[in-house]
Amino acid sequence: MINRKTLLILSSLFICNSALANDNVTSVVDSFFNCDNSFFHQLKDNVEDFSVYSDLNVKDEIAYIPVNDISSDNDFTYTFRQPINYRGLVLTSYLNKYINTYNLGKYYYWGFIVNNSISDIQNKFEQFSWQPFSENTFITNSQRFDNQKQNKGWENYPYSFDGVAPRANTTEKMIYLEKINDNQTYLLCSLQGDITKDILYSIHPDMQYIAQELADKIKAKNKISEEPSQDDIQAPIKMMNDETKVNKDM
Template structure:
């Protein structure tokens, strides 16, 4: 609401003809831009946010480029769409395999909610509401574009292999329309390795007694981590006619470490 109030005040100053409309109108503009992303001048007039009166669209057209530019700049600043260091996309944040992914979902939840249910947490985190909390696929009602890739759904899997001395395995990530080769092309800031029919990146390991992650050039998803150690990596594989881009944390995964990477699991345990 603070952002909407700031926008409304500037709208009233730049164009007195807008002064008769309340903060809800400013909020509708903000919501429209959060959904439409980088659309600028033409989308400001054509945005389909709730409560946008037709005469306001006409007024914005008549005011011309300078007012459009001022309003657009402010909206982009308030929605985080313009920044010297651009906000991470869902794909970029997923590739980190840490809590930044759940912060990115929180930041873009207004855009995501029309196609998939999202639960907002208490620490600037949000996550997808999957039918099963541990295993399952949430198919989006329509594809979501991000980083020039087509997201079809969200995937979760948890496996407990402690009885076999192999630890626990937690997987989370996206189901994509594009092939693994196209995904790697779009995420070309990452370095990929291949093992059989899968690709790996961002492989890290935490050895017993150590506090920091370090690079793990020997990581292979099908081989259990050394006893007492924890591995984390980004996995890319073909799944039928689709592609899975998943994070994994596996091995000896105590709750206090798991929750730093998967804050959704910690939040779901809140009373």
């Protein structure tokens, strides 16, 4: 029979392990605010703890949260198995969205749906300088990369405005808050402009694997469309049978 002392030890170990797991998940979400590849590396380093909340695709040195279709209008989110309680905020879903505006550049958004208001989030992160971007939208940590001055790297760029595309040969990234309703908010990283593959994969490395998955799906779909259908197969057989019957009648 397990004695009282053993139960206390086991209980303490369980509490310590739970606290460590929560700390690891908090560290993963903390890294998200860098809006770079560190978030995806942290997911890989903490797969076991984060898997309590979400499926994860593990690829090489990173892991990422899968969504069905990043380019769809309504199938680009993943609902967590249970909400993530993060520094007083409640994260319910993950979002990964791609928009190609062609004339205005490419836009990538990834992050969380939070069951808190914009003001709740801003109050939790007072260290950020939140700037109005549009009605019901705020941004912070806006940076720009000039493809023609790559030696300068990412530079602070407080001149991002809604409806104004990044200048040619430049890429912008920022943290983005958008109101869904009074008690729900998008908390996202955004990457937009003239985005080369090198920039995209260095910041948003899951896209390399998602792009390959999409290419494989298109290839498989095209292969199926090229294969003859059952009707196509049956038609020549029926024709041959009809010709045989005619010959016999003659």
